[in-house]
Amino acid sequence: MPVNLVAPDPKSLLPVAGVALGVAEANIRKPNRKDLLVIRLDDGAKVAGVFTQNRFCAAPVVVTRQHLSMLDPAASIRALVVNTGNANAGTGKDGLGHARQTCAGLAELLGCTSVQVLPFSTGVIMEPLPVERITAGLPACIADLRADNWYRAAQAIMTTDTLPKATSSQAKIGNATVTITGIAKGAGMIHPNMATMLGFVATDARVSLPLLKGAVAHAAKHAFNCITVDGDTSTNDAFMLIASGKAGMDELGDAHSPDFVALRDAITEVATRLAQAIVRDGEGATKFIAIRVEGGRSEDECRKIGFAIAHSPLVKTAFFASDPNLGRILAATGNAGVTDLDVEKIELYLDDVLVARHGGRNPDYQEADGQRVMKQSEITVRVVLNRGGSSAVLWTCDMSHDYVSINADYRS
Amino acid sequence: MPVNLVAPDPKSLLPVAGVALGVAEANIRKPNRKDLLVIRLDDGAKVAGVFTQNRFCAAPVVVTRQHLSMLDPAASIRALVVNTGNANAGTGKDGLGHARQTCAGLAELLGCTSVQVLPFSTGVIMEPLPVERITAGLPACIADLRADNWYRAAQAIMTTDTLPKATSSQAKIGNATVTITGIAKGAGMIHPNMATMLGFVATDARVSLPLLKGAVAHAAKHAFNCITVDGDTSTNDAFMLIASGKAGMDELGDAHSPDFVALRDAITEVATRLAQAIVRDGEGATKFIAIRVEGGRSEDECRKIGFAIAHSPLVKTAFFASDPNLGRILAATGNAGVTDLDVEKIELYLDDVLVARHGGRNPDYQEADGQRVMKQSEITVRVVLNRGGSSAVLWTCDMSHDYVSINADYRS
Numbered sequence: 001m002p003v004n005l006v007a008p009d010p011k012s013l014l015p016v017a018g019v020a021l022g023v024a025e026a027n028i029r030k031p032n033r034k035d036l037l038v039i040r041l042d043d044g045a046k047v048a049g050v051f052t053q054n055r056f057c058a059a060p061v062v063v064t065r066q067h068l069s070m071l072d073p074a075a076s077i078r079a080l081v082v083n084t085g086n087a088n089a090g091t092g093k094d095g096l097g098h099a100r101q102t103c104a105g106l107a108e109l110l111g112c113t114s115v116q117v118l119p120f121s122t123g124v125i126m127e128p129l130p131v132e133r134i135t136a137g138l139p140a141c142i143a144d145l146r147a148d149n150w151y152r153a154a155q156a157i158m159t160t161d162t163l164p165k166a167t168s169s170q171a172k173i174g175n176a177t178v179t180i181t182g183i184a185k186g187a188g189m190i191h192p193n194m195a196t197m198l199g200f201v202a203t204d205a206r207v208s209l210p211l212l213k214g215a216v217a218h219a220a221k222h223a224f225n226c227i228t229v230d231g232d233t234s235t236n237d238a239f240m241l242i243a244s245g246k247a248g249m250d251e252l253g254d255a256h257s258p259d260f261v262a263l264r265d266a267i268t269e270v271a272t273r274l275a276q277a278i279v280r281d282g283e284g285a286t287k288f289i290a291i292r293v294e295g296g297r298s299e300d301e302c303r304k305i306g307f308a309i310a311h312s313p314l315v316k317t318a319f320f321a322s323d324p325n326l327g328r329i330l331a332a333t334g335n336a337g338v339t340d341l342d343v344e345k346i347e348l349y350l351d352d353v354l355v356a357r358h359g360g361r362n363p364d365y366q367e368a369d370g371q372r373v374m375k376q377s378e379i380t381v382r383v384v385l386n387r388g389g390s391s392a393v394l395w396t397c398d399m400s401h402d403y404v405s406i407n408a409d410y411r412s
Numbered sequence: 413m414p415v416n417l418v419a420p421d422p423k424s425l426l427p428v429a430g431v432a433l434g435v436a437e438a439n440i441r442k443p444n445r446k447d448l449l450v451i452r453l454d455d456g457a458k459v460a461g462v463f464t465q466n467r468f469c470a471a472p473v474v475v476t477r478q479h480l481s482m483l484d485p486a487a488s489i490r491a492l493v494v495n496t497g498n499a500n501a502g503t504g505k506d507g508l509g510h511a512r513q514t515c516a517g518l519a520e521l522l523g524c525t526s527v528q529v530l531p532f533s534t535g536v537i538m539e540p541l542p543v544e545r546i547t548a549g550l551p552a553c554i555a556d557l558r559a560d561n562w563y564r565a566a567q568a569i570m571t572t573d574t575l576p577k578a579t580s581s582q583a584k585i586g587n588a589t590v591t592i593t594g595i596a597k598g599a600g601m602i603h604p605n606m607a608t609m610l611g612f613v614a615t616d617a618r619v620s621l622p623l624l625k626g627a628v629a630h631a632a633k634h635a636f637n638c639i640t641v642d643g644d645t646s647t648n649d650a651f652m653l654i655a656s657g658k659a660g661m662d663e664l665g666d667a668h669s670p671d672f673v674a675l676r677d678a679i680t681e682v683a684t685r686l687a688q689a690i691v692r693d694g695e696g697a698t699k700f701i702a703i704r705v706e707g708g709r710s711e712d713e714c715r716k717i718g719f720a721i722a723h724s725p726l727v728k729t730a731f732f733a734s735d736p737n738l739g740r741i742l743a744a745t746g747n748a749g750v751t752d753l754d755v756e757k758i759e760l761y762l763d764d765v766l767v768a769r770h771g772g773r774n775p776d777y778q779e780a781d782g783q784r785v786m787k788q789s790e791i792t793v794r795v796v797l798n799r800g801g802s803s804a805v806l807w808t809c810d811m812s813h814d815y816v817s818i819n820a821d822y823r824s
Contacts, residue, residue, distance in 0.1 A: 055753045056746030056771075090742045092756075092772025125739025126773050230725045232740075233747045313642045313725070313811075314819055321820035327537025327647075330502045334468030335645045341467045344504075359468075360504025361538050399725075401816050407726055408733035 003288040003377050003397065005280035007163045010151035014168040014179045016202040018042035018244030022144035023156040026137025028130055029085030029123060034156035036134060038106065038141035039080040039200060045244045047077040047118070048213040050220045052237035059088045059095030059129075060119040061238060063103065067115045078112040080240065081141075082120040082198065083134055084159050084185075089235035090126035098131040105135035109142055122159055122185065122198055122236050154183040157198055160406060161187045165277040171266035173259050176249035178205040180266055184274035187229065187283045199224060199274055202242040205263050206251040214255055215264045216241040223271035227395045229282040230403070231311040241267065279395045284402030287319050290380045294391040301338050302392035305383060308336035316399035319379070324370030326355050333383055342387070349382040350374070415700040415789050415809065417692035419575045422563035426580040426591045428614040430454035430656030434556035435568035438549025440542055441497030441535060446568035448546060450518065450553035451492040451612060457656045459489040459530070460625040462632045464649035470501030471541075472531040473650060475511040479527045490528040492652065493518050493553075494610065495535075495546055496571050496597075501647035502538035510543040517547035521554055534571055534597060534610055534648050566595040569610055572818060573599045577689040583678035585671045588661035590617040592678055596686035599641065599695045609646055611636060611686055614654040617675055618663040626667055627676045628653040635683035639807045641694040642815070643723040653679065691807045696814030699731050702792045706803040713750050714804035717795060720748035728811035731791070736782030738767050745795060754799065761794035762786070 019041060026036040041047070049068065051061050071077065081102055088095045103117040110117075121129065144152075154164035168181040182201030207215070220239050245251070252260045280288050291309055293302035309315055312332040318325040329348060334341065348356040350373040355365050373379055431453060438448040453459070461480065463473050483489065493514055500507045515529040522529075533541065556564075566576035580593040598609030619627070632651050657663070664672045692700050703721055705714035721727055724744040730737040741760060746753065760768040762785040767777050785791055 054743060054746040055750070056742045056755050087739070090739045090768065090772055092770050095772060124737075125743060126768065127739075128773075232724050232726050232743065235739075235743050235746065312644050313815070314644050317816050317819035320816065323820070325536075327499070327502045327539075328644075330468045331466060331537060331644065331647050334466040334647065338467070343468050356502060356538065358504050360502055360507060361540075399816060401813050403725070404729050404732065404811060404813050404816055407729035408735070 001286070002162055002281040003285050005163055005277055008151065008166045012168060013150040013166050014170065014181050015147035016179050016181050016244060017204045017246035018045060019202045019242060020145040020147050021149035021153040022141040022146065023149065023152050024137040024140035024144065026083070026133050028083055028133050034152065035084045036137045036141055037082040037153050037156040038138065038145065039153070040110065040145055041076070041078055041242060042244060042246070043078070044076050045242055046207070046209050046212050047240060047242050048209065048216045049238055049240040050216055052234055054233050054235045056090055056235050058121060058236040059091055059099040060121045061236060062096060063099040064118040064120065064238065067118055070115050075116060077118060078110055078116040079106055080118045080120065080200065081106050082157055084157055085123040086121060086127055086129050087123045087125045087236050088121040088129040091128060094128060098129040101131050102134050106138055109138055120198055120238055122157065125235060150181055150183060157183065157185040159185060159187070160283055161185050161281050163281055165274055165281065167270055167273045169266055169270050171262055173205060173263050174249055176247045178203055178247045178263065180270045182270045182274050184278060186278040187281050198236070199239040199271065200242070201240070201267060201270055202244065203267065204244045204247040206245040206247060206249050207243045207260070207263065208251055208253045211252055211255055211260055212241060212243050215267050218264050219268040219271040222268050223275040226393065227275045227279050228307060228310045229279065229397060276395055279397050282397035283406045284400040285397035286377070286400055287398040288378045289319060289396050289398065291394045291396065292380060292382045292391065293385065294382065295385040295388060296390045297388035299390045299392050302390055303394065304338060305333055305336040306392055306394040308332045309381065310394055310396035313399060319374070319398035320400045322371070322374040324350070324367060324374045326350070326370060329381060330356060345386040347384040347386070351380050413698070414574055414693040415697050417575055417689055420563065420578045424580060425562040425578050426582065426593050427559035428591050428593050428656060429616045429658035430457060431614045431654060432557040432559050433561035433565040434553040434558065435561065435564050436549040436552035436556065438495070438545050440495055440545050446564065447496045448549045448553055449494040449565050449568040450550065450557065451565070452522065452557055453488070453490055453654060454656060454658070455490070456488050457654055458619070458621050458624050459652060459654050460621065460628045461650055461652040462628055464646055466645050466647045468502055468647050470499055470533060470648040471503055471507030471511040472500055472533045473648060474508060475515065476530040476532065476650065479530055482527050487528060489530060490522055490524040491518055492530045492532065492612065494532040494569050496569055497535040498533060498539055498541050499535045499537045499648050500533040500541040503540060506540060510541040513543050514546050518550050521550055532610055532650055534569065537647060562593055562595060569595065569597040571597060571599070572695055573597050573693055575693055577686055577693065579682055579685045581678055581682050583674055585617060585675050586661055588659045590615055590659045590661070590675065592682045594682045594686050596690060598690040599693050609649055609690065611651040611683065612654070613679060613682055614656065615679065616656045616659040618657040618659060618661050619655045619672070619675065620663055620665045623664055623667055623672055624653060624655050627679050630676050631680040631683040634680050635687040638805065639687045639691050640719060640722045641691060641809060688807055691809050694809035695818045696812040697809035698789070698812055699810040700790045701731060701808050701810065703806045703808065704792060704794045704803065705797065706794065707797040707800060708802045709800035711802045711804050714802055715806065716750060717745055717748040718804055718806040720744045721793065722806055722808035725811055731786070731810035732812045734786040736762070736779060736786045738762070738782060741793060742768060753797070757798040759796040759798070763792050
């Protein structure tokens with residue numbers, strides 16, 4: 001059961017001019033489920049992405065990067081193709097061949113070159129990709145292409161997700177109103193490092209490619225790179241940002257202009273909603289936990305401490321039990337690798353409750369207050385380091401019996 | 413249920429001349445359980461230790477370090493005192509006072525100074541230590557002091573352990589036969605960094621203090637620092653090595669002498685048995701897993717990769733399910749932070765079964781072979797990097813429903 005997450009209202013998902021989506025049931029791993037998605041872009045769209053830092057990066061990630069770098073500057077990306085059920089990772093040279101075969105098949109149907117197609121996969125690792133089923137399913141995706149298909153697209157990329165993840169936003173950029181719509185998938189193997197799992201965000205804004213790359217990096221850093229479910233970085237993480245350029249506006253080309261900053265922030269807000277939806281739907285999650293680390297010397301040390309807390313199985317199981325066993329949070333803080341940390345200076349809050357200070361329990365702390373907060377489904381842990389002016393916020397979930405069940409049964 | 417671990421035969425635990433142990437039921441957290449241990453040393457014993465690197469290190473660890481450094485060279489440590497039920501960690505200045513009060517109480521009973529007593533605690537974090545119960549329990553420990561009390565001592569330091577952990581060994585050093593006997597506790601919050609949880613090993617060998625320090629560091633590195641249950645480094649880790657000097661032999665003073673190396677290796681063997689017993693009794697463990705990483709450029713990178721595999725919740729739950737979902741091991745390998753790793757060169761074995769090579773599945777690999785190995789209660793994962801001559805071996809366990817249950821219920 002996801003934490004305070006509902007399926008988006010399909011009508012709330014705004015079409016993005018120049019972007020059409022089509023899905024199909026291609027029987028890639030299991031029958032009777034949408035498992036193939038094509039996102040077709042009109043000519044002239046710009047695309048930028050960030051990818052997993054895992055050294056075992058999946059074949060489609062390798063091919064997507066190659067295609068983005070090989071693309072003739074006069075040409076544009078015409079389609080993205082996404083399959084679930086099989087990650088095409090840990091599949092060696094055959095996997096690269098299968099990813100390229102997928103692109104070639106779609107390029108032929110769309111009348112473009114292979115390089116103009118970007119492939120994405122998610123699912124089981126180290127199984128051969130059933131590429132024939134994918135190419136056989138592509139015509140059905142093409143037949144299904146529609147601008148108002150974002151909800152079904154979000155469904156088609158789900159694996160262990162219990163709900164589709166999609167959101168829309170509009171922003172006023174100069175005199176134009178631009179639309180931003182995105183989808184994402186992910187519930188486990190979530191500890192993004194540059195990007196998470198799969199996220200696709202499209203806007204009709206007109207923006208130069210360098211600025212689009214800046215926007216995708218910014219949104220990844222402040223949204224997807226701030227979440228963790230289990231500390232495992234996937235082989236297939238990719239977060240893609242599409243700008244179709246169909247909005248009636250001049251192209252944004254100045255990274256410091258208020259218009260670009262407004263667009264970038266609107267995109268980051270959409271990415272944040274998607275990232276938080278992934279945590280809310282975290283495998284076995286029963287609680288949504290924000291971890292704010294403040295007063296650090298650098299953002300980096302704040303993130304280090306935040307992730308040490310967010311990754312600790314002992315902290316996560318204590319949240320599952322609603323047990324204010326808060327010494328575990330102190331232990332994780334001391335364990336984050338910040339070697340000159342002065343524990344005497346640290347304050348620990350659960351929401352508004354001051355739990356610990358001066359290296360020990362706050363004398364005024366009442367277990368009943370901790371218990372009250374721990375029973376909530378949304379909790380903020382605040383660690384104040386009192387040694388500088390930097391801060392960071394991360395989002396995570398608890399660890400339950402169901403996390404073990406889901407991951408012990410995933411393949412069977 | 414621990415993995416292939418039984419309680420030691422009390423008769424197999426050899427007394428160490430110059431070392432007596434006494435236990436008591438002091439009602440520190442729960443009634444009717446042994447929760448207090450005194451280890452009394454004859455005059456002239458040498459003691460060295462390694463301790464947790466957690467910045468929130470517990471009050472008794474701070475005091476033990478102080479006492480070791482403050483000790484008059486002409487004097488010797490006369491006692492160690494260990495309580496369970498309360499870690500005296502995250503307890504600020506009061507905690508330091510309580511640890512010192514414990515030492516003072518025991519020093520008075522033994523007729524020595526406080527500095528000659530070393531305190532250790534394990535149990536719940538961030539609760540005030542009930543020091544009056546400890547001092548009230550000390551006379552019963554004194555009355556119970558016996559050289560052949562190692563089994564009951566191992567029982568007295570248990571927390572979530574299901575079985576006591578103790579072992580003995582004898583080694584021929586020159587013409588003397590020396591005895592080495594040790595006990596340890598630990599089942600969760602296990603990812604030692606310098607030392608683990610609590611381990612106490614005593615020998616009657618005569619050895620200089622610098623060499624004793626070398627031996628404790630060596631044994632920690634090759635035994636306790638090679639295990640992990642859940643990746644959480646405790647606030648209270650301590651591994652203490654005692655040399656009573658009662659064996660009829662000249663004092664060892666040369667770190668390169670064959671006699672010292674033989675003693676050091678015998679101590680390391682005892683420490684390894686204790687460390688492996690901790691993993692076998694890991695919270696909720698159903699499988700004992702050795703992870704060998706070979707062919708690395710440095711031992712450090714081999715350990716990094718080994719721990720990335722050993723800490724991955726996805727790998728650990730796959731072992732619990734006996735599911736040869738081995739892509740998760742490749743993903744964890746790629747995720748270890750060895751940024752120039754060439755995944756094309758890596759071979760992955762499960763026991764003798766070659767699972768993956770050249771960045772993908774071994775064409776000859778049969779799922780049935782992987783399944784056969786995964787069903788065993790003892791499994792060796794071997795990752796061959798093929799880029800150098802270094803290697804490392806670590807020991808860990810799987811992650812089961814019971815891990816979550818134990819840690820969600822630990823305080824209640």
